[in-house]
Every structure is written in structure tokens, then in C-alpha cells.
Amino acid sequence: MKYLLTLCLLFSFSKPVSADDFAWQKLIELTDETSGIGARPAGSDKEKETAVWIKKQWQLLGYTVNGFPFEFSLKGQKLTSENLSITIKGQSDKILVIGAHYDSTGEKQGSLGTTDNGSGVAAILDLANRLKAQKLAVTVRLVAFGAEEFGLQGSKAYVGQQQESLKHVVGMINLDTIIGGDKLYVHSAHETPYKCKAVSKPNYNSSTKLRDELLSISKDLFAENSHQLHPAFQGYPQGQTGSWSDHALFACNGIPIAYLEATNFAIDGHSGNDGYSQTTHKDAWNCLKQDGLTACDRDTEKKWGMIWHTEFDRLDKLTVMFKDRLKLQLTQNIDVLEAFIRQPNNYL
Ligand SMILES: [Zn+2]
Numbered sequence: 001m002k003y004l005l006t007l008c009l010l011f012s013f014s015k016p017v018s019a020d021d022f023a024w025q026k027l028i029e030l031t032d033e034t035s036g037i038g039a040r041p042a043g044s045d046k047e048k049e050t051a052v053w054i055k056k057q058w059q060l061l062g063y064t065v066n067g068f069p070f071e072f073s074l075k076g077q078k079l080t081s082e083n084l085s086i087t088i089k090g091q092s093d094k095i096l097v098i099g100a101h102y103d104s105t106g107e108k109q110g111s112l113g114t115t116d117n118g119s120g121v122a123a124i125l126d127l128a129n130r131l132k133a134q135k136l137a138v139t140v141r142l143v144a145f146g147a148e149e150f151g152l153q154g155s156k157a158y159v160g161q162q163q164e165s166l167k168h169v170v171g172m173i174n175l176d177t178i179i180g181g182d183k184l185y186v187h188s189a190h191e192t193p194y195k196c197k198a199v200s201k202p203n204y205n206s207s208t209k210l211r212d213e214l215l216s217i218s219k220d221l222f223a224e225n226s227h228q229l230h231p232a233f234q235g236y237p238q239g240q241t242g243s244w245s246d247h248a249l250f251a252c253n254g255i256p257i258a259y260l261e262a263t264n265f266a267i268d269g270h271s272g273n274d275g276y277s278q279t280t281h282k283d284a285w286n287c288l289k290q291d292g293l294t295a296c297d298r299d300t301e302k303k304w305g306m307i308w309h310t311e312f313d314r315l316d317k318l319t320v321m322f323k324d325r326l327k328l329q330l331t332q333n334i335d336v337l338e339a340f341i342r343q344p345n346n347y348l
Contacts, residue, residue: 103149
């Protein structure tokens with residue numbers, strides 16, 4: 001018995017902590033209300049606490065963190081936030097930006113921003129851990145954007161402040177809600193230019209090459225469970241997305257983008273098959289009709305399979321609903337990103 005116990009202890013100590021455990025641990029620290037930070041609305045003290053926490057995580061890994069504070073107004077009130085970034089120098093000066101916003105919304109509904117966008121933040125922290133002290137062909141810049149949920153304030157400020165270094169940026173991958181939804185997708189910018197109002201000299205880029213490269217890597221690694229392109233729906237050709245997250249500002253600055261997202265475009269949601277409904281899980285519906293994946297009664301349905309900005313976007317509920325799926329999705333996204341950065345690359 002004693003021998004067995006020693007053996008077990010030996011094994012548990014000798015097993016290295018795998019990188020997915022690292023990401024998962026960061027997701028708990030960031031989004032668990034009791035042991036971690038919890039909700040972090042744009043411009044709030046909680047958002048500032050999150051910025052300090054992210055900075056510390058990167059510093060603990062040995063990186064120098066750059067902070068870019070900015071101001072924005074919300075309903076006539078002046079608020080402040082900050083973008084944070086680290087640069088992992090590669091052999092080439094070409095820069096690949098991988099970004100995720102760290103603010104959350106829906107706190108009044110009970111959201112703690114676990115999928116939106118604790119998941120993206122956990123991924124950029126994990127990538128920093130995985131890429132530490134590695135020889136990379138390309139320079140990788142990881143960016144944590146503040147205040148996305150109120151009009152993409154962080155990425156607007158970032159592209160305004162970084163015009164010079166943007167000349168070296170060869171691609172931007174946006175991570176926003178990369179777990180939770182039933183399927184994993186990768187999108188490109190829409191072929192019809194975004195409005196780009198916040199950009200003084202827009203130079204729109206709708207290239208699909210970054211998306212296609214990530215898609216092909218995901219297929220190689222995960223076969224039938226890989227990322228996919230969403231099917232065409234009204235106004236949105238296959239695999240193309242709108243301007244509703246931080247990638248938009250980069251596309252408007254002439255940079256090819258890709259956007260990783262977990263949702264379910266097979267659901268006929270409130271406004272059709274538009275990806276706003278993320279899951280068929282019964283808890284997220286009053287009543288889901290299996291035939292056509294839509295509400296039993298479209299006039300009375302309240303939930304529509306949504307996780308983001310709702311009472312479901314928190315670890316305690318999500319782990320009951322989906323068990324290990326969240327952790328697997330998180331790992332899968334990070335594995336694809338890491339493989340993309342490491343491969344002798346057609347794209348970079
Ligand atoms: Zn988001």
C-alpha cells in the first residue's frame with residue numbers, strides 16, 4: 001500500500017504540467033468569480049485589475065510588457081483603458097499579431113466573460129508560455145485589447161498609435177469567443193469592405209490566405225473535428241465575417257486577418273443562420289426544435305442558444321453543460337496557432 005502510494009506520488013510529480021492545463025488554469029484565474037477576477041466591464045476597476053494581472057502573467061514568463069493607455073467616452077463619460085502587448089522576436093522582422101480583448105460584458109445578466117473573451121486571453125497567455133525561448137521564423141506580437149465591447153475602443157486606439165509598426169505586420173489573428181459554441185470556425189474579412197470610419201486612410205484587405213492556411217493546419221491536426229468555414233448566409237459569403245470585433249481595424253489598415261470563433265451556424269437563430277446562436281444545448285433554449293434547429297415557438301423563445309453576454313458565460317455553468325469540451329476546444333485553438341507559427345510557412 002505504502003509502495004503504491006509512493007509510486008502514485010512519483011508519477012504525479014514526474015508528469016509535466018501540459019500546456020493545455022496552463023491555459024485552463026489561466027481561464028479559471030481570470031473568470032472565476034470567487035477565486036479569480038470575474039466580470040470586467042470596459043473602463044471599470046475590474047478591467048484595470050485584469051490589465052495588471054495580464055501584465056504580471058507575461059512578466060512571470062520573462063517577457064517585457066508594453067502598455068498603451070487610451071481614453072474613450074461612454075454615454076458622455078470619459079473612461080480609460082489600456083492595450084498590452086509583448087513581442088517575441090523571430091528571425092524575420094515581419095510581425096504576426098495575435099490579439100484578444102480582455103474586457104467582458106453582460107455582467108448584469110450574470111456573465112463572467114469566460115468564453116467571451118476569457119478564452120482568447122487564456123490562449124494568448126498560453127502561447128507566450130509555449131513560445132518562450134523558442135527560435136521563431138517570424139516575429140510574433142501578442143496583444144490584449146481593452147474595451148472591445150463598447151465599439152472596439154482598444155483596437156481603434158492601437159492602430160492609431162501603431163501606424164509605424166503596422167507596416168511590418170503581415171497578418172492579424174483575432175481570438176474572440178474561441179470556446180463554448182458547438183463548432184470551431186475560422187473566418188476571413190468580408191469581401192465587401194467594412195466601413196472603416198475610424199481609420200483616416202483606409203486601405204482595405206479582404207485576403208483569405210491567412211484563414212485558408214489556418215484551416216488547412218487545423219484539418220491536418222484534427223481531421224473531422226477541425227475548424228471549418230461557415231456556410232454562406234444572407235449577406236455573408238462562405239467563411240467571411242463582419243466588422244464586429246478587433247480584426248476589423250486591421251483589415252481596414254491593409255492587413256490580412258483571420259478570426260477564430262466557436263459558435264454554430266447550423267442553428268436557425270433569431271435572425272437566421274448567422275452564428276449568433278452558439279449551441280443546441282437544451283439549457284440555452286426554452287425549447288429547441290430538432291427539425292431545422294430552431295425555436296419551437298419563434299415568438300416566445302427568450303434564450304436562442306446564446307452563451308455570450310448571458311447568464312451561461314461563466315465556468316460554473318459551462319462546465320456542467322459541456323464538461324471537458326471547453327478545455328479541448330481551448331487546447332485545439334492554441335495547437336493550431338502554435339503549429340501555424342512554427343511551420344516553415346507558405347504564408348509567413
Ligand atoms: Zn468578444
